[in-house]
Amino acid sequence: xxxxxxxxxxxxxxxxxxxxGIASIAVFLIFWEVxxxxxxxxxxxxxxxxxxxxxxxxxxxxxxxxxxxxxxxxALLSTLRVFEGFLAAMVVGIPLGLxxxxxxxxxxxxxxxxxxxxxxxxxxxxxxxxxxxxxQELSIAFVTFLGAFFTIVINVIGGAQAIDVRYFQAARSxxxxxxxxxxxxxxxxxxxxxxxxxxxxxGITWAVVVAAEMISGGGSAGSVGGAAxxxxxxxxxxxxxxxSYTQIVAGMISIGIAGYLSSAxxxxxxxxxxxxxxxx
Amino acid sequence: MNIQQMxxxxxxxxxxxxxQISVTNVSKIYGAGDFAKEVVRDCxxxxxxxxxxxxxxPSGCGKSTLxxxxxxxxxxxxxxxxxxxxxxxxxxxxxxxxxxxxxLFPWMSTYDNIMFGPRARGEDTPEMRAYAEELxxxxxxxxxxxxxxxxxxxxxxxxxxxxxxxINKPAVMILDEPFRGLDAMxxxxxxxxxxxxxxxxxxxxxxxTTDIDEAIYLxxxxxxxxxxxxxxxxxxxxxxxxxxxxxxxxxNDDANAIKMRALSLLHEEAMKSFARGSxxxxxxxxAYAKRINKE
Ligand SMILES: Nc1ncnc2c1ncn2[C@@H]1O[C@H](COP(=O)(O)OP(=O)(O)OP(=O)(O)O)[C@@H](O)[C@H]1O
Ligand SMILES: [Mg+2]
Numbered sequence: 001x002x003x004x005x006x007x008x009x010x011x012x013x014x015x016x017x018x019x020x021g022i023a024s025i026a027v028f029l030i031f032w033e034v035x036x037x038x039x040x041x042x043x044x045x046x047x048x049x050x051x052x053x054x055x056x057x058x059x060x061x062x063x064x065x066x067x068x069x070x071x072x073x074x075a076l077l078s079t080l081r082v083f084e085g086f087l088a089a090m091v092v093g094i095p096l097g098l099x100x101x102x103x104x105x106x107x108x109x110x111x112x113x114x115x116x117x118x119x120x121x122x123x124x125x126x127x128x129x130x131x132x133x134x135x136q137e138l139s140i141a142f143v144t145f146l147g148a149f150f151t152i153v154i155n156v157i158g159g160a161q162a163i164d165v166r167y168f169q170a171a172r173s174x175x176x177x178x179x180x181x182x183x184x185x186x187x188x189x190x191x192x193x194x195x196x197x198x199x200x201x202x203g204i205t206w207a208v209v210v211a212a213e214m215i216s217g218g219g220s221a222g223s224v225g226g227a228a229x230x231x232x233x234x235x236x237x238x239x240x241x242x243x244s245y246t247q248i249v250a251g252m253i254s255i256g257i258a259g260y261l262s263s264a265x266x267x268x269x270x271x272x273x274x275x276x277x278x279x280x
Numbered sequence: 281m282n283i284q285q286m287x288x289x290x291x292x293x294x295x296x297x298x299x300q301i302s303v304t305n306v307s308k309i310y311g312a313g314d315f316a317k318e319v320v321r322d323c324x325x326x327x328x329x330x331x332x333x334x335x336x337x338p339s340g341c342g343k344s345t346l347x348x349x350x351x352x353x354x355x356x357x358x359x360x361x362x363x364x365x366x367x368x369x370x371x372x373x374x375x376x377x378x379x380x381x382x383x384l385f386p387w388m389s390t391y392d393n394i395m396f397g398p399r400a401r402g403e404d405t406p407e408m409r410a411y412a413e414e415l416x417x418x419x420x421x422x423x424x425x426x427x428x429x430x431x432x433x434x435x436x437x438x439x440x441x442x443x444x445x446x447i448n449k450p451a452v453m454i455l456d457e458p459f460r461g462l463d464a465m466x467x468x469x470x471x472x473x474x475x476x477x478x479x480x481x482x483x484x485x486x487x488x489t490t491d492i493d494e495a496i497y498l499x500x501x502x503x504x505x506x507x508x509x510x511x512x513x514x515x516x517x518x519x520x521x522x523x524x525x526x527x528x529x530x531x532n533d534d535a536n537a538i539k540m541r542a543l544s545l546l547h548e549e550a551m552k553s554f555a556r557g558s559x560x561x562x563x564x565x566x567a568y569a570k571r572i573n574k575e
Contacts, residue, residue, distance in 0.1 A: 167385060169371065184385075274387070275428075276387045276429075
């Protein structure tokens with residue numbers, strides 16, 4: 001009881017961890033503010049940090065941006081792409097990983113190919129995917145998909161292969177069919193790994209979508225007038241081309257927040273799906 | 281294995297007292313060539329219908345290996361295991377194992393764990409649910425039906441696991457050191473719980489332990505095993521009246537005679553492997569020497 005209470009207290013607003021978090025962010029912001037104003041404050045420009053716009057300036061920019069529908073449009077576009085790519089990665093990756101873990105034959109056939117493709121960075125796929133997908137949109141979604149896909153598959157395989165053999169023995173001797181074992185042993189036993197794979201995967205998806213937007217949308221769209229681009233990556237690239245440094249940083253922060261929110265949502269869903277892991 | 285075969289194998293239960301198992305000249309060798317390790321050598325014994333046979337032997341002698349073969353998870357290298365005359369070659373509904381460490385499914389509540397077997401066979405009937413409730417009550421877990429295994433104490437987990445096996449009414453029940461690792465108080469409590477369950481559910485039972493008091497308290501017959509590669513060193517019949525009480529046994533002369541005999545046999549076995557330099561055996565000798573001196 002006491003343990004559960006402490007655990008709950010720590011994760012709520014006002015707990016120790018909460019205040020530590022606030023303090024750490026505050027200290028970080030102060031260093032940043034002072035660093036970027038070092039030229040004005042001390043007469044010397046601190047290396048690197050003095051080139052970055054101060055948080056106060058970025059905040060002003062963000063206040064302007066949140067009132068700008070085109071910024072929200074960019075955020076929405078990126079979110080949609082992340083969602084598409086991530087969803088596709090889950091839909092394809094989970095069954096594939098389970099099949100690879102369950103069937104020795106299937107594993108033997110697919111794993112070598114999988115292991116050769118896996119180390120290729122998703123961004124290395126951008127040119128090829130622009131060539132073989134009919135639209136810019138599809139090629140970005142595909143690269144986003146790859147970002148999460150490999151992580152999810154690897155986690156599913158790892159989770160399913162680590163299941164204690166005694167669970168199978170126990171289930172079999174109580175009369176479980178293969179299908180029953182799959183549904184009531186393999187799936188729930190792999191669920192925690194699926195959640196981990198999804199949480200890590202969605203973070204990678206954000207990293208990939210932004211880069212893909214910069215390369216495919218932003219890079220060439222300067223001349224095409226952004227017709228094919230859009231998204232937060234494109235937004236940052238445009239800000240860079242337009243020379244607005246506060247916008248660059250504001251764009252970066254929005255991505256950070258978006259990534260954090262996606263992981264937080266997935267963690268919540270994960271907790272809900274695996275109640276046996278968090279009940280003590 | 282398919283469900284059809286399992287369903288058939290569950291119908292061979294010819295007696296309400298369970299089945300008869302014979303182990304004849306069974307050997308088990310792991311690995312091959314230079315890496316070959318003989319764990320069981322030319323081992324023979326029977327598990328009589330409706331009787332509780334306890335196997336006791338030094339740690340690491342090959343008891344769990346024998347159990348895996350009885351359960352059908354592994355095959356003997358040579359020799360035969362038969363159940364009511366039919367060769368045992370795969371796991372079946374007729375033999376249920378309670379493992380040495382808890383094998384409750386962590387993602388299921390106590391109740392769902394207990395109902396696992398019936399549901400696997402499509403028997404989620406009102407009668408079964410009532411029986412699950414009865415078992416929950418018997419093992420003292422009424423208030424814990426919705427808890428996950430991680431929320432139960434070690435003793436509760438073992439009780440939940442006993443209930444999960446019992447509900448399937450196997451023709452042969454196999455328990456591999458089910459109370460190992462529990463503290464002395466909990467262990468005694470568990471032995472009483474188990475003994476009560478057994479009185480009501482008299483079926484062929486194979487119970488493995490390293491605890492001589494536990495063996496005498498529960499057994500109809502005790503098999504004393506040699507060290508690795510293991511085989512039966514001696515068979516001792518325990519003809520004490522049932523139901524038994526732990527207190528009666530400590531004061532019973534027959535029980536003490538059995539205990540002395542078993543201890544001296546085990547002591548001999550332990551000394552043999554002590555001579556071969558086994559640390560586990562040395563600990564075993566020490567522990568028992570202390571106990572004998574105390575009494
Ligand atoms: N799959 C295996 N391959 C090789 N050796 C094995 C295998 N399984 C068990 N052994 C060996 O067989 C011996 C007996 O193991 P087993 O688990 O059957 O003993 P035990 O009597 O149940 O011991 P404990 O009291 O520790 O439970 C051990 O030395 C172990 O290393
Ligand atoms: Mg063992």
